[in-house]
Amino acid sequence: MRNPILIELTRGSLVESAHAGVVAVTRADGGLVAAVGDAQAPVFPRSAIKPLQALPFLETGAVQRFGLGPAEIAVACASHSGTPRHVGVVEGLLAKAGLTPAALGCGVHEPFDAAVAREMIRRGEQPTSLHHNCSGKHAAMLATAAHLGEPTDGYWLPDHPVQVRIRRVLEAMTGCSLSPQVCGIDGCSVPNWAMPPAALAGAFARFATGAGLTPQRAGDCARIFAACTACSDLVAGPGRFDTLIMQRLPGKVLVKTGAEGVYCGALRDAGLGFALKIEDGAKRASEAVAAHIIARFHPEAQEMAPDAVLRNWRGLDVGRVRATPELEAMLTASTAR
Amino acid sequence: MRNPILIELTRGSLVESAHAGVVAVTRADGGLVAAVGDAQAPVFPRSAIKPLQALPFLETGAVQRFGLGPAEIAVACASHSGTPRHVGVVEGLLAKAGLTPAALGCGVHEPFDAAVAREMIRRGEQPTSLHHNCSGKHAAMLATAAHLGEPTDGYWLPDHPVQVRIRRVLEAMTGCSLSPQVCGIDGCSVPNWAMPPAALAGAFARFATGAGLTPQRAGDCARIFAACTACSDLVAGPGRFDTLIMQRLPGKVLVKTGAEGVYCGALRDAGLGFALKIEDGAKRASEAVAAHIIARFHPEAQEMAPDAVLRNWRGLDVGRVRATPELEAMLTASTAR
Numbered sequence: 001m002r003n004p005i006l007i008e009l010t011r012g013s014l015v016e017s018a019h020a021g022v023v024a025v026t027r028a029d030g031g032l033v034a035a036v037g038d039a040q041a042p043v044f045p046r047s048a049i050k051p052l053q054a055l056p057f058l059e060t061g062a063v064q065r066f067g068l069g070p071a072e073i074a075v076a077c078a079s080h081s082g083t084p085r086h087v088g089v090v091e092g093l094l095a096k097a098g099l100t101p102a103a104l105g106c107g108v109h110e111p112f113d114a115a116v117a118r119e120m121i122r123r124g125e126q127p128t129s130l131h132h133n134c135s136g137k138h139a140a141m142l143a144t145a146a147h148l149g150e151p152t153d154g155y156w157l158p159d160h161p162v163q164v165r166i167r168r169v170l171e172a173m174t175g176c177s178l179s180p181q182v183c184g185i186d187g188c189s190v191p192n193w194a195m196p197p198a199a200l201a202g203a204f205a206r207f208a209t210g211a212g213l214t215p216q217r218a219g220d221c222a223r224i225f226a227a228c229t230a231c232s233d234l235v236a237g238p239g240r241f242d243t244l245i246m247q248r249l250p251g252k253v254l255v256k257t258g259a260e261g262v263y264c265g266a267l268r269d270a271g272l273g274f275a276l277k278i279e280d281g282a283k284r285a286s287e288a289v290a291a292h293i294i295a296r297f298h299p300e301a302q303e304m305a306p307d308a309v310l311r312n313w314r315g316l317d318v319g320r321v322r323a324t325p326e327l328e329a330m331l332t333a334s335t336a337r
Numbered sequence: 338m339r340n341p342i343l344i345e346l347t348r349g350s351l352v353e354s355a356h357a358g359v360v361a362v363t364r365a366d367g368g369l370v371a372a373v374g375d376a377q378a379p380v381f382p383r384s385a386i387k388p389l390q391a392l393p394f395l396e397t398g399a400v401q402r403f404g405l406g407p408a409e410i411a412v413a414c415a416s417h418s419g420t421p422r423h424v425g426v427v428e429g430l431l432a433k434a435g436l437t438p439a440a441l442g443c444g445v446h447e448p449f450d451a452a453v454a455r456e457m458i459r460r461g462e463q464p465t466s467l468h469h470n471c472s473g474k475h476a477a478m479l480a481t482a483a484h485l486g487e488p489t490d491g492y493w494l495p496d497h498p499v500q501v502r503i504r505r506v507l508e509a510m511t512g513c514s515l516s517p518q519v520c521g522i523d524g525c526s527v528p529n530w531a532m533p534p535a536a537l538a539g540a541f542a543r544f545a546t547g548a549g550l551t552p553q554r555a556g557d558c559a560r561i562f563a564a565c566t567a568c569s570d571l572v573a574g575p576g577r578f579d580t581l582i583m584q585r586l587p588g589k590v591l592v593k594t595g596a597e598g599v600y601c602g603a604l605r606d607a608g609l610g611f612a613l614k615i616e617d618g619a620k621r622a623s624e625a626v627a628a629h630i631i632a633r634f635h636p637e638a639q640e641m642a643p644d645a646v647l648r649n650w651r652g653l654d655v656g657r658v659r660a661t662p663e664l665e666a667m668l669t670a671s672t673a674r
Contacts, residue, residue, distance in 0.1 A: 002339060009597075009618070012521030014531050016381050017597050017618040020357070044353050107650030121458045132650065184349030185655045194351050260346075260354050280617035281346070281354040313444030313469065318522045 003037035004326040006278070007285040009310060011319040019285035021261065021278040023327070025293070025334045026201035028211035028271060030175065034334035035198065036326055042194035043277040044184055048258030050077045050137055051224050052173050052203060056165040057140040058220040062147035066096040073224055074231035075136030079257060081237025082111025082131035089234060090135045097143035104129040105156045106138045106188040113237050134188035136234075141166075141190070158183060158191040167193065173203040187259055197275040200264055204273025208254060208266030225254050225266070241287045241304075245294060248301050253294055261286040267297050272334075284321070292323050296331045340374035341663040343615070344622040346647060348656040356622035358598065358615040360664070362630070362671045363538035365548035365608060367512065371671035372535065373663055379531035380614040381521055385595030387414040387474055388561050389510050389540060393502040394477040395557040399484035403433040410561055411568035412473030416594060418574025419448025419468035426571060427472045434480035441466040442493045443475045443525040450574050471525035473571075478503075478527070495520060495528040504530065510540040524596055534612040537601055541610025545591060545603030562591050562603070578624045578641075582631060585638050590631055598623040604634050609671075621658070629660050633668045 007019040022037030032039065054076045057063055063073065072093045080086040094101060110117045111131045120127065129135055138155075141162045145152050148161070155162045158180070167178050170193065178193040186192040205211070208225060210218030228235050232246035235256070242255050255265040261278030263286045274293050278285040288308070295305035310319040323331070344356040359374030369376065391413045394400055400410065409430045417423040431437060447454045448468045457464065466472055475492075478499045482489050485498070492499045495517070504515050507530065515530040523529040542548070545562060547555030565572050569583035572593070579592050592602040598615030600623045611630050615622040625645070632642035647656040660668070 002342075011381055011529075012531075013518060014379065014381070014521065016521070017616065019617050042351065044348055044351070105651070109650055118458050121455050122461070124459070181350060184351065184353070185649065185653055187649045187655075189649060189651050189653055192348075194349075279354065280356050280619055280622075282617055282619070285617075312522065312524045312526060313446055314442070314526050316522055316526055318524075 003279055005324050006036065006327040007288050007321060008324055009319060009321050011310075016319065019278050019280060019282050021276060021285065021289065022197050023274065023276040023289060023293070023330055024197040024201040025272055025274045026198055026205055028202065028205040028209045030202045032198050033272060034330050036330035039198040040196045042182055042196055043262060044192050044194045044260065045200055045264065045275070046186060046192055046258030046260060046262050047079045047134065048256045048262045048264040048275070049170065049200070050079070051207065051228060051254060051256055052170055053137060053166050054140060054224055055169045055173075055217070055220055056162070057144050058223060059169075059217070060144050060148060060165070062097070062140075062144045065147050066143060068093060068096060070227035070231050071234060072140070073227035074234040076140035077224060077228050077256065078136045078235045079133040080136060080234060081113035081116065081240065082127070082133065083113050083116050083237055086136070086234060086237065087130045090130050090139050093136070093139045093143060097146045099139075099142050099146060099152065101128060101130050103142050103152050104132070104135055104138050106132040106134045108132060132188065138188065156190045163191055167191070170195075173206060174199040175202065197277060200275035201273040204254070204264050204266040204275065205271060206273070208268045208273065209271050211271070225268070226251070228254050241291070245291070245301060245304055248304065249294070249298050252298060255290060255294070257283070257286065263287070263290045265290060265294065267294070270297050288321055288323070289327065292327065292331055293334070296335055340616055342661050343373065343664040344625050344658060345661055346656060346658050348647075353656065356615050356617060356619050358613060358622065358626065359534050360611065360613040360626060360630070360667055361534040361538040362609055362611045363535055363542055365539065365542040365546045365610075367539045369535050370609060371667050373667035376535040377533045379519055379533055380599065381529050381531045381597065382537055382601065382612070383523060383529055383595030383597060383599050384416045384471065385593045385599045385601040385612070386507065386537070387416070388544065388565060388591060388593055389507055390474060390503050391477060391561055392506045392554070392557055393499070394481050395560060396506075396554070397481050397484060397502070399434070399477075399481045402484050403480060405430060405433060407564035407568050408571060409477070410564035411571040413477035414561060414565050414593065415473045415572045416470040417473060417571060418450035418453065418577065419464070419470065420450050420453050420574055423473070423571060423574065424467045427467050427476050430473070430476045430480060434483045436476075436479050436483060436489065438465060438467050440479050440489050441469070441472055441475050443469040443471045445469060469525065475525065493527045500528055504528070507532075510543060511536040512539065534614060537612035538610040541591070541601050541603040541612065542608060543610070545605045545610065546608050548608070562605070563588070565591050578628070582628070582638060582641055585641065586631070586635050589635060592627060592631070594620070594623065600624070600627045602627060602631065604631070607634050625658055625660070626664065629664065629668055630671070633672055
């Protein structure tokens, strides 16, 4: 099955480019409220499931043991921008767990935040693994291993207890069976398992509502939800969509972007989760679709959902980013209850 | 019509992302040799037609009048990297025509070349319009206007003589009628007209062979072809695909990338042109398809045509970029004559 076109970019009076994809909007009981595209075909959720991957960090008692709070929980769920604030919270998390940045296995890239990256170049500073957008997740994995007396070396391998625990949590939250056949290696070297968007959306609905979860797990989900929405600057960074939308709708939505055009979110008041994947991996389309979904449930965030004007290097209006009728139909169905 | 998937990216044992698109391979007489997707639906060629847009620069006598040579012709066809060498050639072109960079209407962005951009940040230097990847094309447009005594102000507007001449050349080379209905504003603010890939490919075949052109136009096309292939470092820049493939096959192919996943090329020995557009605009896919086409005609460039390994931030092998059976079938058809 080919997924339908969801987002079009126009230039002049013609469509220049188009992005196909799949979206699922699901209740906590797993019921599919609305979908467009093949919501049962597995997709790699990449970083969009970091809030779920953070559950063992709380459930094992690591957060409590090391005296950690909302900031450290939020950065554990982050694809952060590598600002001094992000780096400081990650370094603090590691230090409180008796660890150093040398234990991080995520790799190194320049900070996502362009201004911070420029300032580092200006000063002649090299990025470290702390600047990697996944360093908070890795620090939480390391702290969990340290808390339980497990080896910290190799914590990124699929058969390390840290990753086995995460796989079991993901299976419980999504209802999926995660075999090696659906396992890939993520950009930051930890395992990532492909799952249907419908199941991912259901997991986010359960995450936001606690429905069907044990009281302890529901409580830990609520703590993560509260930490990410309260410290939304730590989950992404200045000017980024995830941070802006969570600031615009405080405590109402948890959203998380992932590489290759994936996006997951929880709409707490509606009791729904959503998951989407743009077939070609384009962030410009995944964020546009996420904005349309959220604005349908929260009209006060309408200004973040384009029909956006495309401008060129001189600021001239050259075209539009717009939702297709197929996406509009799914949006209408999602609220027609 | 939906265009077929041409390029897939795998992670583990699954396809993670996919890019749909259209390709046409055409003879100089306009005969379509092979195609995949809707080769008759107009696409914006963007910067991929700069070698055609440069024709009036030669045909009006501007190049001869100002004593310009292959370097200035190549940079007029460039989406260049903004290195000191590119900036120097563009500035020299303007100076020889009695103009200054203040006349450029392309806008400003940082150099595409990451090392040059870093060095400028380190030194606290701001980019200028000379660093814009299209500054050479704009300088050639300005020089043409100056040569003919036309106003240089507003040279980017569709009804300025500079743009009218370019439109007529494009119509003659492609056989298309370019009405305002298919006109968009390009990233650098000049008009860009949507044309079918089959027609664009035919224009590049005529460009490389001279077939069906007047002797003067055929000669000017040959001069542009020779300039771009001899000075391929000026057409793009260090490490970029256009430059690398023209260096690998000296004098045999002219290739030109455009924004939003467009690619045009001329295969001189085969007497063919090709044009392609990735539906979602992804350069990673347009370059992969171009590499596959060129390698089919020039096996000595096979190493530039992946099945490429995808590596993550730690250098681990996480997946592949590969051609689909639909693209493979088109490639086979293109050489089965």
